Every structure is written in structure tokens, then in C-alpha cells.
Amino acid sequence: MHENLQKRSIPANPDSNQQTISLESGLPSVGSIVWSAGRTRAQQAINLYANLDYLRPYFDVEPKELVHRLLYSLVPRWPSPDESMKPELYGPSMIVFTLAAILIYQMKLGSHSVQDGTLIGTSFLVCFGYWIGSSFAISSMSFVCNTRLTFMQILSINGYALFSHTIVLLLATFIHTGHDHLLFYGLWCIVGGVAAIRMMFIIMARTINPRYRALLGLFVVAIHMFFLLYLHFAYHELAETISHAMNDEATSANDAAVKSVLAPASPAADVLARSKDRLMARNS
Template sequence: MENTRSRNRANSISNDTQTTEDTLYAKLSQMVREASSKQMTDTLNSYGRIDLFRPYFDVEPRQVRNRLIQSFIPRKPSQMNVSSDMYGPTMIIFTLVALLLYSMKSSGYTVQDGTLIGTAMITCFGAWFFMSLVIYTLCLMFNVDISFIHFFSLYGYSLCSHCVVLLLTIVFHPLHSHLFFYTTVIIFCVPSVLRVSLYLCSRTHDKSHKLSITVAAYILHLSYLYYLHYGFHVVVEEIDEILGDVQQSSVISLPLSAI
């Protein structure tokens, strides 16, 4: 009798163990399936987000070259072809960053590399977005028929004139004067911003609105170039001094806190 009871108890224990193992396997399989499905969903979502930006960067080098050349040539608005290309303007901004870095290095300014690179990136990309946003806000106020993406691309290509002016002032640094700088501004920057103004004015009906948009475009476009030429190195040096003072004060406070 006792043998029968012990045998039944052992069978029940083995059955419970088997049930527990099956439950663990089932939960483990469910966790694996959930993790796999979550990973696949995240992958598909990431590809979907990439596909959203692909049309703005899917351009041919020949198209970018033609748009760079056309950005210096004011034409009739009916002959202008404004696209939603973001590749060209992005490369222009990176070129502008590289020119600023090289200008600071060649001028003999000694600052921390992290400060210089970070300030140049924020200055260039931030200015591109800020100036485009300000002018586009005026376009919304004056009922100008243009989308933000198209204007963002149009204004980004116009900043190629800034790259040319900075490059010329860097190359001819031992010889250049303020007259040389202003001459390059007139030759390259004025036609570039004139092209932007003509296109916006062609989509504006009120003459006073056309004047306001033109004045705003010229002021922002040329003021930014003057800042890059005259004021950028001053801002970088001030930021570097502030960071240096903060680091020095933190180093001094460490021994005091240890005492």
C-alpha cells in the first residue's frame, strides 16, 4: 500500500515537473517570438523613415552641378526650376563648415578643436534653418505660393555664394583687403540673393509685400556673410575662453573638495 502511495507521489511530482518545464518552454518561445516581431517591426519602421527622406537626397551629380551654377544666375522666374533637393544644400553647408575651420586654422587662432567644430556646425546649419524659417514666415504672412521644402532647397543653394566668397578671401588672404571682400560680395552674393528674391516676388501679388520680402532676403543673406567674415572668430574665441574658465574653476575646486 505504502509502495503504491509513494509510486503515485513520484508520478505526480514528475508530472508537475514536466508541466512546469512545458510552461517555461512555452513562455520562452513566446518571449522569443515577441522579441523577434518587435525587432522586425523596428527594422521595418526604420526603413520606412529612411524612405521618407530618400526622395530629397536621390539626385544625380550632374543635377547638383547644374543647380550650383544656376544659383549664381538671376533669371526670369518662369525659367527657374526649383526642386526639393536637400543633398546639394547639405553638402554646401558642410563645405561652409570646412571653410570656416580652415580659415580659423590658417589665421593662427588657437582654440579647442571641439569648440571650433561644434560652433561651426551650429552656426552653419542653424543659420540655414533660421534664415529659411524667417523668410518663409514672411511668405506665409504675404500669401506667397511656395512650400517650405522648396524654399529650404532654394535658399540652401544660394548659400553657395558664401562658400565662394570665403574661399577667395582665404586663398588671397595675404593680399585681400576690404575692397576685395566687398567686390566678391557684389559679384557672387548679390546675384544669388537676387535670384531668390525674383522667384519669391513672382509668387507675390502685392508690390509692398514684394519689397518687404526682397529687403528681408538681402538683409539676412548679406548680414550672415558679414558675420562669418568679421565676427565668427570673435564668437569662437569668447566661447573658448568661457569653457576654459569653467574647466579651470572645476580643476581648482577639486583639491578644495578633497580637503
């Protein structure tokens, strides 16, 4: 009898009760699904950029290939259509680190002061900022001009082109002569020019539309050459001015010392000259 009463206590319309339960439980389930899906996508995006395995193939390079790329970055030749443009970031990274080290030496030599930050942070910001920023600008122009190069390829080409900047700044920093600017302008035209032409040829060869080739090539050369001028006249010129000022001070100090030594001897010379004149007058 008790079981029969429990069965009779069941509502007459069980489907409506199930629908209300599913609706009530369905609202939080939809929110949790959306939240979990968004969290999964965000985690995937973070793992894509934070995972070192994504960048590991770009740092896998043999020493012979590295030397070959460094030497050929200074050889202006038109690339063949079948030439592979394998992107690589190990060589460009080492070049930018070397360039930053030379820039730090120039700052210390010129007693360059930084208000907000340190010399190391400033040099790294200038070098890496130019490398990534100019590569992004060239990549944007290449996309507009329909150039068949990826951002990683442009990053690699632009990084190896900075090898000319390290050579020019290294020689211009450690060779201080009276013709510093003449030496710099010669290296700027020869070494920096061949690297800029090499990069220009590679980008122009991958540009499909011939109307934009010259424009894109001039844009690449202008960025490359003007950055080298900026590095020289913004930091090396300050060091050169201080060295010349120190040389002038040393020269003036030497002149003052010579004058101070000769100054006491001038009255004695006058007395000797007067006595000589008197003797000559008496003999006459």
C-alpha cells in the same frame, strides 16, 4: 435533483448582474483604449520624422542637375510661371558642409578658441543653424505675405544661395594680399549679390500680393548679405590680424638684426673719418 437545485440558485435578475460586470470591466477597458490610441499616434509621429524614406526623395538628384542648380544659383533671372520648383536637399547639404569646413580652417588659422564645445561643433552650429533658422524665418514671412512656396522649397533655394558664400570665403581665405578687404568687398557685391538677387526673384515671383514683394525681397537680401559679412569679420578678420602681427614681428626682428650688425662698425667708421681729417690738415 442536484441539477434542479443549481438552476434554482441562479439569481432572479440576471440582467442587473451582467450590467454590474460590464461596468466594472468597462472602466479599465476605456483607459486601455485611450492609452493604446495615444501610444499609436505617438509612434506614428516618431516614425514619420525618424523614417529615412520620408527624406529619401529630397536626396535623389542627378549629377548634371546638381551642376545645373549650382551654376544657376549665381544667375539672377526672373523665373517663368511654369518653372517647376522641385525641392532638393543633397546639394544644399554638401554646400553647408563645405562652408563649415572653410570656417574650421579660418578658426584654426586665427587660433580661435571655444570655451564650451569644439571648433567643429561651433562651425556646424553656425552654418546649419543659419541655413535652417533663416529658411524658417523666410518661410514664416512668406506665409504672412501669401507666397506659394513650401518650407522644403525655401530650404533648397536658401541652401543653393550659400554657394556664393563658399566661393567668397574660399578666395578671401587663401588670397592674403594688402587689399584683402577690397577683394572681399568686390566678391561680396558681385558673387554674393547675384545669389541674393536670384533668391529674391524666385520668392518675389511666387508672392501673390504685389504690396509685399519688395518688402519680402529686401528681407531675403538683407539676411543673405549680412551673414556673409558676419562670417568674414568674425573669423577671417582674426586670422588676418594674426598674420599681419606675425609679419610686423618678422620685420622688426630683421631691423633689429641689421642694427646689431651695423652697430659695431660705427666706432671704426668714426676713427677712419678722424684720421682722414688729420691727414688733410697736415697736407694743407
